[in-house]
Amino acid sequence: QLPEGYYSTFRTFDRCTRALGLADHLRRLYDPVPAPEVSASALRRQLLDLLEHFRPGEARVRLIMTKPGQIYIVIEPLKLLSRDIYKRGVRAETTGMYRDAPHLKSTAFIGVSDAERKHIAQEGIFEALLVKDGSILEGMTSNFFYVGRSGIPTYLGTAQDGILLGITRQIVIEIAQNNRLEVKYQPLKRDQLAAAQEAFITSSSRGIVPVIQIDGVTIGQGMPGPITKKLSAIYDVYVNKKAEKI
CATH class of the missing domain: 3.30.470.10 (Aminotransferase class 4, branched-chain amino acid transferase, N-terminal domain)
Structure with a gap:
């Protein structure tokens, strides 16, 4: 414990x-x-x-x-993670669990979420996505992004409130904005999964991991999309340049 x-x-x-x-x-x-x-x-x-x-x-x-x-x-x-995971993407599943104090990375949440982590592992699910009031906030061990479309322009969407503001998340937002990709701070609704063009999760240990299915709903074409791939490539370069000496 x-x-x-x-x-x-x-x-x-x-x-x-x-x-x-x-x-x-x-x-x-x-x-x-x-x-x-x-x-x-x-x-x-x-x-x-x-x-x-x-x-x-x-x-x-x-x-x-x-x-x-x-x-x-x-x-x-x-x-x-195997290269195959980054190449093919992963499946995720939503859960009604969420952080009581999302601004703090508390060890208490690890204990509370342990049963859910074991459950999704048994089901072959890579990550649980936390949902509150019908909105996907974040992953249990990651932050969550999706690619949406508002008319012709494409944008990168992510929740801003009620989540842990992850360090890798902020780097991805910076990369996206520097590459003229609009970032909208609005969560993806659970009942609008089919409208997402792409999705991915981010964490310090795993970087950017494409998500191709949520609750059995295929995201986009069912494979990592062009924006996810582009951000991943830029992120890898960023890591080589910006990683700090310990």
């Missing part, structure tokens, strides 16, 4: 020497706690020392800050 507190999860790059958005991950971890026992700079040093044991491979890191200010570091070898 995880200690009560807050957490942030990310993967390493360049043989465990860099991480994307590390300063933002640490800020999210430290902000809710008034008196942490270890400074962010000291945590970086400890993390880098521990990661030496995982080289030359990469690692998945989970940092946990307890409410009293203690820090736990959980590191495991990074298990990359």
Whole structure:
């Protein structure tokens, strides 16, 4: 059982020497706690020392800050998704579960959502999408985007309220806007799945993962679409340029 507190999860790059958005991950971890026992700079040093044991491979890191200010570091070898998943896309399923305090990445939510994660894994579903009042807000372990069409222009849609504002999500929004793709902060309605041209989820450990089916409804052509592919390619370049030294 995880200690009560807050957490942030990310993967390493360049043989465990860099991480994307590390300063933002640490800020999210430290902000809710008034008196942490270890400074962010000291945590970086400890993390880098521990990661030496995982080289030359990469690692998945989970940092946990307890409410009293203690820090736990959980590191495991990074298990990359198969190329086939990015090439073919994944299936998702909606659930009525949602975060009570979405602005905080609380360890309590991991425990609450454990049964749902096990259920979808048994069904061969990649991710559960959290729905409130008929709107798809986010993934259980990710943020959710869809590609919609308003007349001729195409836009990238995502929820803004009632979600965890993920670090990879913000990077994708920045990439989209820099490439003249309009971003609309409006969630996709559960009863309008067929209107979505494309869909994908984002997370720090997995990047951009195409979603081709939700609740049995095929999204677009049932394969990763051109905008998802374009954003994924740009994201990969962004990672190589912007990942921070640990």
